[in-house]
Amino acid sequence: MIDTAASTHDTWDGVDLHTLADRLGTPLYVYSASAIRDRVSSLQTALRGTDHLICFAVKANPNRGVLAFMHSQGVGADIVSAGELWRARQAGIPAEHIVFSGVGKSEAEIAEALRQGVLRFNVESHDELLLLQHIAQAQSVVARAAVRINPDVDALTHAKISTGKAENKFGVSIEEARRWFAQRDALSHVQLDGLHVHIGSQILSLEPFRQALQRVAALWRELVGQGHPIASIDVGGGLGVCYREGHDRPIDAAAYVALVREALAGFEGRLLFEPGRYLVGEAGVLLTRVIRLKQGNERTFLVIDAAMNDLARPSLYDAWHDIAPVAGDARSMISYDIVGPVCETGDTFAKARALPACAPGELLMIRSVGAYGASMASTYNSRPLAAEVLVDAGRYAVVRQRQSFEDMVAGEQPANHWETA
Structure with a gap:
């Protein structure tokens, strides 16, 4: 695991996660600037003495706050669309530091x-x-x-x-x-x-x-x-x-x-x-709260407020993400199927995963979500996009406000004006 400035379960890059969740709500993406900085530095140090340019793969995490931070570390952009070009330029990355794939x-x-x-x-x-x-x-x-x-x-x-x-x-x-x-x-x-x-x-x-x-x-x-x-x-x-x-x-x-x-x-x-995941993957956690426990005939379901629309990798790739309670106190271990509220059987983060006994309201973290987490999110089931936060040695900045219902439907309208073509 990446060293996020002596992070514990309770903190991430020196910022208290319970406080963040209370202030900003859940689900919530939290990215460690220190972790990103360390990964960039490791590559730059290894490349010393060469003529090189590191171009961050924007598709991994296109948040403009993250891109601006990359720019501050001397990193350019690897893009695959006009939208990614626009984001990179808005974040201050000069065109001569951008490659188009x-x-x-x-x-x-x-x-x-x-x-x-x-x-x-x-x-x-x-x-x-x-x-x-x-x-x-x-x-x-x-x-x-x-x-x-x-x-x-x-x-x-x-x-x-x-x-x-x-x-x-x-x-x-x-x-x-x-x-x-x-x-x-x-x-x-x-x-x-x-x-x-x-x-x-x-x-x-x-x-x-x-x-x-x-x-x-x-x-x-x-x-x-x-x-x-x-x-x-x-x-x-x-x-x-x-x-x-x-x-x-x-x-x-x-x-x-x-x-x-x-x-x-x-x-x-x-x-x-063109590193993407390597620079940001382990820097990110997704904070989520337990909604309820549901006891089935054969399995115990831990229903959380994050869903496949927030983090698609488990449903898309059967991908494993480590999941843990933010509170690190000792408890008995229980096997859970960890699932979200979306109306899809595929809305499952883990099956038969051993976790400390959890209760409704418990704050959990899903680890290593800094890449292809928020970037692949959708509003499926009319669930607004989660907020995103950058943390750095004890301080934090919101880099994406939580989407409102009004934001989510912006651009939609009744079919009141008909035309022919």
């Missing part, structure tokens, strides 16, 4: 990213490459681009977050990348001078990274030998975090960077990194 960039999104002057496009298909050329020519600018390689490497992670196998929708084969570079002189308004690879998320072994980087390095050396300049290599993200204490063993940042240095030895261009 994703298989489905629309014409409008590419045009806006070019107008903003983003650092680089990670291109994922030949159709996208030609569209980028067309739009850049129309704007009389030159777009800088990298080809996203699909190295056909198994990331040894959940199938739904694997992105580097040939069967996945991401990137192109090494053979197709060779053809792009062979024809690069025909691209009058695209400077194709980068390589990009990202094989998946929540990776807990160095071996998949080693295999992918070896293939990228071989292509880089081959292309340079043919006279094609390679100005940057983007090694993506994917570093895993600890969701289950005593079970998940995340990769050390220094060991990971050492592998990158070894695989790309002799490369004199810029290294780009």
